[in-house]
Amino acid sequence: MRGWLPLFLIGTMGTLGCGENSPDTPEGPPTLRIGGSEAITGQLVPALANTHVASRGTIRFEIGGGGSGEGIRGLLAGELDIAASTREANPNEVEQATENGYALDASTRHIVGVDVVAVSVHRDNYTDSLTYDQLIGIFCTHEIDDWSFLGLEASPIRAIAQQTNTGSRTLFEDFFCGPKGVHGQVEVLSTADVTIALRDDPSAISFASLSEGAGKPLGLRPDPNGPAVRPTQQNIIRGAYPLYHDLYLSTAGAPKGIAKEFIDYALSPAGQEVVDEKRFVPLFLRPERLDSARPLRETIHFEPGVTIPNQRSAARLQLLVSELQERAGEYRHIVLEGYTDNREEDEVGLSQARAEAVRGLLTKNLPGMYFEIIPRGARSPIAPNDTPYGRQRNRRVQIYLAAEETADEDTVRQEQNTD
Numbered sequence: 001m002r003g004w005l006p007l008f009l010i011g012t013m014g015t016l017g018c019g020e021n022s023p024d025t026p027e028g029p030p031t032l033r034i035g036g037s038e039a040i041t042g043q044l045v046p047a048l049a050n051t052h053v054a055s056r057g058t059i060r061f062e063i064g065g066g067g068s069g070e071g072i073r074g075l076l077a078g079e080l081d082i083a084a085s086t087r088e089a090n091p092n093e094v095e096q097a098t099e100n101g102y103a104l105d106a107s108t109r110h111i112v113g114v115d116v117v118a119v120s121v122h123r124d125n126y127t128d129s130l131t132y133d134q135l136i137g138i139f140c141t142h143e144i145d146d147w148s149f150l151g152l153e154a155s156p157i158r159a160i161a162q163q164t165n166t167g168s169r170t171l172f173e174d175f176f177c178g179p180k181g182v183h184g185q186v187e188v189l190s191t192a193d194v195t196i197a198l199r200d201d202p203s204a205i206s207f208a209s210l211s212e213g214a215g216k217p218l219g220l221r222p223d224p225n226g227p228a229v230r231p232t233q234q235n236i237i238r239g240a241y242p243l244y245h246d247l248y249l250s251t252a253g254a255p256k257g258i259a260k261e262f263i264d265y266a267l268s269p270a271g272q273e274v275v276d277e278k279r280f281v282p283l284f285l286r287p288e289r290l291d292s293a294r295p296l297r298e299t300i301h302f303e304p305g306v307t308i309p310n311q312r313s314a315a316r317l318q319l320l321v322s323e324l325q326e327r328a329g330e331y332r333h334i335v336l337e338g339y340t341d342n343r344e345e346d347e348v349g350l351s352q353a354r355a356e357a358v359r360g361l362l363t364k365n366l367p368g369m370y371f372e373i374i375p376r377g378a379r380s381p382i383a384p385n386d387t388p389y390g391r392q393r394n395r396r397v398q399i400y401l402a403a404e405e406t407a408d409e410d411t412v413r414q415e416q417n418t419d
Helices: 044-055 068-076 091-100 132-140 167-180 191-200 233-237 257-267 269-277 311-326 347-363 388-394
Strands: 008-011 031-036 060-066 082-085 109-121 129-131 158-162 187-189 204-209 219-221 244-250 298-301 333-339 370-377 396-401 413-416
Touching (some): 031 068, 044 269, 109 167, 132 219, 158 191, 167 204, 167 388, 298 311, 333 347
Antiparallel strands (some): 008 060, 109 204, 109 244, 298 396
16 A cells, blocks of 8 residues: 555544644554555444544554555555455465465454445436346446436436445446456546546446445346345345445454454444444344344355355354344244356255255254255346356355245255254
């Protein structure tokens, strides 16, 4: 992170403002340097820092932006204590960390919440939702370059992408465009300038973290004739909306000292309240926090050919077990639907093995629960199968409740757990 300067200086006297010096003194608290993803450092980290200072006053904070890539580079260069990112380290970054003498992997990458990425337009745009194919045509192939193609008055579409070092752009490209990325004629702006464009230009369309409140968020329609799925916290929790990624706070090796203190605080109930307030999804969002009754539904994801849930899904399973234990007797019949992407071999067998693996993890702590396993194979994808990110979303087990008398012709195995 060449020439990195803090955007915020937060200490025992609160936010001091950009450019003011805040040197450590024998009497003052040590300084924790955090930088990276603007979706995280713009509001979430300063809010966490301010509440930490107000309640404890044991750390002074320097907070900078620059994007996920800049945060990881700053961590590797020793300029930051914590890198804030919405993506994992790439192979080159992992190799550099190894050369530096430490790992940059799941053990040093700490998930503190979930970010929802929304495709947005100007508030006066009548568009309410777009299909996957329409978004691919606008951003990836640039075949759709006028609003008249979408049923509006003829006017050139101003398609805008965030800079390449942001996690939101990586997520969007992986999901819709694949390895080629967004089309060369798509305009590229900083995160702040994307927000301004969506506010001021009726022809603009872009994508950004829902926490940034940029423009009017649109629903997504995988099926042109199906209902639109809105970018909301609730739809992320239910596994219905596909554009989301984890919020990472990464350290150079195992966290210690004030870095560990801050990460522990971000994961605490008080820290997760701040995550929720800033329009991110808390890692362990409780059902009573929702505006309406929550159907007990989770989506568990897997790597290619693997039957062990990935890191975030393992955390979701822990929450599910706790929730069921708290409401014992209310839920007795759980359906596990297994899925694969369209490139995996033995789709039915693998989807069943994934569902059985999830059942095995659940039954250890849920004796007497009735599990119904339904292997779906590659049917009913929730994302395009022609991009790596889309296939990742389709490799899943969906968990939901069913009435005891419900029967499904696709059911191939039902078991009563009597352990």
